[in-house]
Amino acid sequence: xxxxxxxxxxxxxxxxxxxLPTRLLLGPGPxxxxxxxxxxxxxxxxxxxxxxxxxxxxxxxxxxxxxxxTENPLTIAISGTGSAAMEATLANAVEPGDVVLVGVKGxxxxxxxxxxxxxxxxxxxxxKPWGQVFSLEELRTALETHRPAILALVHAETSTGxxxxxxxxxxxxxxxxxLLLVDTVTSLGGVPIFxxxxxxxxxxSCSQKGLGCSPGASPFTVSPRAMEKIQQRKTKIANWYxxxxxxxxxxxxxxxxxxxxxxVYHHTAPINLYYGLREALRLIAxxxxxxxxxxxxxxxxxxxxxxxxxxxxxxxxxxxxxxTLTTVCIPDGVDGKAIAHQLLTEHNIEVGGGLGELAGKVWxxxxxxxxxxxxxxxxxxxxxxxxxxx
Amino acid sequence: xxxxxxxxxxxxxxxxxxxLPTRLLLGPGPxxxxxxxxxxxxxxxxxxxxxxxxxxxxxxxxxxxxxxxTENPLTIAISGTGSAAMEATLANAVEPGDVVLVGVKGxxxxxxxxxxxxxxxxxxxxxKPWGQVFSLEELRTALETHRPAILALVHAETSTGxxxxxxxxxxxxxxxxxLLLVDTVTSLGGVPIFxxxxxxxxxxSCSQKGLGCSPGASPFTVSPRAMEKIQQRKTKIANWYxxxxxxxxxxxxxxxxxxxxxxVYHHTAPINLYYGLREALRLIAxxxxxxxxxxxxxxxxxxxxxxxxxxxxxxxxxxxxxxTLTTVCIPDGVDGKAIAHQLLTEHNIEVGGGLGELAGKVWxxxxxxxxxxxxxxxxxxxxxxxxxxx
Numbered sequence: 001x002x003x004x005x006x007x008x009x010x011x012x013x014x015x016x017x018x019x020l021p022t023r024l025l026l027g028p029g030p031x032x033x034x035x036x037x038x039x040x041x042x043x044x045x046x047x048x049x050x051x052x053x054x055x056x057x058x059x060x061x062x063x064x065x066x067x068x069x070t071e072n073p074l075t076i077a078i079s080g081t082g083s084a085a086m087e088a089t090l091a092n093a094v095e096p097g098d099v100v101l102v103g104v105k106g107x108x109x110x111x112x113x114x115x116x117x118x119x120x121x122x123x124x125x126x127x128k129p130w131g132q133v134f135s136l137e138e139l140r141t142a143l144e145t146h147r148p149a150i151l152a153l154v155h156a157e158t159s160t161g162x163x164x165x166x167x168x169x170x171x172x173x174x175x176x177x178x179l180l181l182v183d184t185v186t187s188l189g190g191v192p193i194f195x196x197x198x199x200x201x202x203x204x205s206c207s208q209k210g211l212g213c214s215p216g217a218s219p220f221t222v223s224p225r226a227m228e229k230i231q232q233r234k235t236k237i238a239n240w241y242x243x244x245x246x247x248x249x250x251x252x253x254x255x256x257x258x259x260x261x262x263x264v265y266h267h268t269a270p271i272n273l274y275y276g277l278r279e280a281l282r283l284i285a286x287x288x289x290x291x292x293x294x295x296x297x298x299x300x301x302x303x304x305x306x307x308x309x310x311x312x313x314x315x316x317x318x319x320x321x322x323x324t325l326t327t328v329c330i331p332d333g334v335d336g337k338a339i340a341h342q343l344l345t346e347h348n349i350e351v352g353g354g355l356g357e358l359a360g361k362v363w364x365x366x367x368x369x370x371x372x373x374x375x376x377x378x379x380x381x382x383x384x385x386x387x388x389x390x
Numbered sequence: 391x392x393x394x395x396x397x398x399x400x401x402x403x404x405x406x407x408x409x410l411p412t413r414l415l416l417g418p419g420p421x422x423x424x425x426x427x428x429x430x431x432x433x434x435x436x437x438x439x440x441x442x443x444x445x446x447x448x449x450x451x452x453x454x455x456x457x458x459x460t461e462n463p464l465t466i467a468i469s470g471t472g473s474a475a476m477e478a479t480l481a482n483a484v485e486p487g488d489v490v491l492v493g494v495k496g497x498x499x500x501x502x503x504x505x506x507x508x509x510x511x512x513x514x515x516x517x518k519p520w521g522q523v524f525s526l527e528e529l530r531t532a533l534e535t536h537r538p539a540i541l542a543l544v545h546a547e548t549s550t551g552x553x554x555x556x557x558x559x560x561x562x563x564x565x566x567x568x569l570l571l572v573d574t575v576t577s578l579g580g581v582p583i584f585x586x587x588x589x590x591x592x593x594x595s596c597s598q599k600g601l602g603c604s605p606g607a608s609p610f611t612v613s614p615r616a617m618e619k620i621q622q623r624k625t626k627i628a629n630w631y632x633x634x635x636x637x638x639x640x641x642x643x644x645x646x647x648x649x650x651x652x653x654v655y656h657h658t659a660p661i662n663l664y665y666g667l668r669e670a671l672r673l674i675a676x677x678x679x680x681x682x683x684x685x686x687x688x689x690x691x692x693x694x695x696x697x698x699x700x701x702x703x704x705x706x707x708x709x710x711x712x713x714t715l716t717t718v719c720i721p722d723g724v725d726g727k728a729i730a731h732q733l734l735t736e737h738n739i740e741v742g743g744g745l746g747e748l749a750g751k752v753w754x755x756x757x758x759x760x761x762x763x764x765x766x767x768x769x770x771x772x773x774x775x776x777x778x779x780x
Binding site for chain 2: 005008009013015017020023030036038039041042043045048052059062063066069081082083111114117118197208214216238239240267268269271273275276279282285288289290344350
């Protein structure tokens with residue numbers, strides 16, 4: 001070993017092992033991962049082409065289809081967090097010059113706009129005040145005006161707590177010959193979704209919310225109809241890591257690669273996160289999707305009731321409120337940031353602040369996955385009683 | 391909750407909790423994560439803007455600078471595996487039309503070519519047979535011919551086991567006014583690297599090899615010189631998830647955002663992987679980089695000696711052999727794939743096969759991070775004695 005240079009210790013921190021506070025994460029995500037998920041994640045890793053690992057990937061694919069209610073062959077986890085899966089839908093489906101119509105009614109609509117632009121889309125937007133949703137009529141008018149190749153909507157706007165109804169939107173998109181792309185980051189696992197029945201062509205989500213896992217392995221699915229558009233691309237997919245044709249060959253979802261011997265290495269998967277995701281999905285399959293959705297609904301209704309009993313009001317109309325995330329209006333004269341800080345430092349409870357139009361106006365309270373429990377609500381209400389000015 | 395559609399149980403697998411074989415991972419990666427890393431990864435997650443988590447991100451930045459021997463302010467982890475960090479260097483530094491010269495002497499050189507092309511580079515290549523490396527003279531001639539904006543080299547070719555010497559290459563790149571981009575995926579933590587002394591401008595790595603962590607959080611660094619090129623871009627970075635200007639604001643590495651209150655949310659970090667990475671880096675700082683490098687060198691020399699005692703020969707000239715990954719020639723008449731399969735199924739030891747030019751010709755044996763121990767060598771040799779034909 002030739003080593004004539006000397007090593008600098010300037011950045012060599014001397015640290016003790018991790019010693020972190022234990023928080024109850026009731027913000028917009030991440031939520032606390034289920035203890036069984038954390039345990040699964042500490043299993044010693046296998047190789048990314050080990051037959052036992054490929055079998056686990058198959059299980060993940062099936063269970064993701066179950067929670068999304070889809071039969072899409074290409075239903076996989078992206079090896080990154082939810083934003084990477086968001087980018088995967090656009091990177092694959094958008095060709096330069098495509099008109100992409102984005103329904104913007106919160107922060108994540110703008111993120112779709114930003115990303116679509118980077119892939120050369122001719123981006124058009126329709127907007128709504130933050131906390132509201134689009135009607136079918138509004139969507140029809142916009143499709144008539146813009147004639148997009150893709151309509152992109154956020155099912156559960158993490159920045160507002162509003163649920164965009166999707167019934168009928170898929171039919172509308174077929175009528176206008178466009179693909180339907182849907183963000184289900186804050187809905188998957190906690191809010192009823194019927195991807196195939198609703199005619200959704202491209203969807204993505206994350207692991208650390210309704211699924212009760214840790215962040216880093218993010219659901220991504222492509223309908224056969226969207227796959228056709230991708231296969232007919234005239235330009236190469238402008239993103240290697242998120243290229244669905246390469247990913248499909250590794251996951252065995254496309255090109256007849258369902259048998260282990262045909263799998264083609266793409267990248268090294270985040271093995272231990274896949275362990276966690278498999279366990280999180282297994283727990284949902286065990287509970288049953290209907291029970292899981294009902295649990296989220298029941299617990300959020302209890303939260304709403306308790307918050308209103310405290311004299312607080314909620315930002316979104318009841319009809320469109322998410323069971324996973326609630327935006328709570330900060331009362332006049334109350335310093336929302338200070339209250340959140342107190343909840344964190346004095347009670348180890350995290351809640352989120354507002355973004356964009358809602359900055360300084362709301363707290364965001366999540367009850368997602370493992371954290372959708374009455375105990376979570378009780379701990380938060382008890383703490384709020386202590387920190388809110390009387 | 392309106393829910394008129396009925397739930398399909400077609401993809402609802404009924405599974406038991408994870409029950410996986412425990413393998414000794416002596417392939418090209420992943421390697422086994424250190425037990426303390428796996429334990430850290432099972433810690434309950436914090437929020438991605440929690441002050442305690444931001445402090446942990448600062449620790450990761452310092453320790454990454456230490457293992458890379460750099461003072462680059464923007465030295466962070468990408469929230470994806472090594473290939474995502476590879477793509478991050480190109481996505482940020484390449485503008486359409488830039489000449490990118492790639493030294494190809496193995497599989498990962500080709501990956502750089504593929505990725506650079508997707509970002510609009512005018513890609514040129516120089517090649518060497520797999521297992522060899524470029525001389526300074528060859529690089530000088532190539533720079534004279536191609537006058538690139540970026541020269542990209544793989545320090546440790548995971549597909550061949552060869553180490554590309556980098557002494558003097560940085561000076562050469564400065565003489566020709568180009569940036570030096572280096573793949574350190576299979577070198578970081580196990581092979582001496584002096585990023586600043588060598589004048590490297592862009593580098594990336596992974597977590598699951600020399601660092602002894604689990605895959606999914608991947609080191610990425612940008613020199614002030616490369617940062618200047620990025621800041622002078624005329625086009626937007628064509629990748630949102632890997633946009634260094636947005637990442638730098640979240641990590642507090644650019645734009646005066648070093649104080650917590652200035653951090654700007656970009657994406658939700660893979661929290662638990664960052665816990666693991668911090669622990670892996672802490673263990674290296676504890677051991678000391680010099681000892682860590684020496685350990686890799688000592689153990690690989692023991693491996694070489696033992697393999698040669700078995701009558702096996704090694705593919706790469708001793709001078710350029712990696713301490714982390716060894717390519718072992720498959721003897722004539724031996725079915726390399728069958729032997730690897732036997733090692734896996736009968737001895738729970740993973741070794742890798744050859745790729746590209748070396749397919750069917752070599753096994754790839756990694757001794758990286760936690761797995762760089764004499765016990766690893768002893769277990770492998772004992773198993774090889776049983777499975778190799780006499």
